[in-house]
Amino acid sequence: MTQGSDIYLHDADVPWQDLGGGVRRKVLCYDASVMLVRVVFETGAVGAAHHHPHIQCTLVASGRFEMTIGGAKRILTAGDSFIVPTDVVHSALCLEAGELVDTFAPMRADFAG
Known part of the structure; x- marks a missing residue:
């Protein structure tokens, strides 16, 4: 694992990137x-x-988002999820403050420190 030396990672140990x-x-x-x-x-x-x-597989952890994936728009709220296939254009507009939890496969080297 690249982020940390153990298989566990504590959220408090990882800084936010603005x-x-x-x-x-x-x-x-x-x-x-x-x-x-x-x-x-x-x-x-x-x-x-x-x-x-x-x-990319994403969980809407909180808030309300207008997601556009491959030209199709949907309003998603907490508990909803979506998948973005390889090389499909996508965007997000936050309608109510919230959090998305993204999973990428393979990892995104451009996000890794």
């Missing part, structure tokens, strides 16, 4: 095959349209 625009990210545990990431959004914050070669 991405600007009302978005903060915390990269949690990962290895070459998978990565877990917390992302907190303020109301009105935007995750700009982008794509990547990783498969």
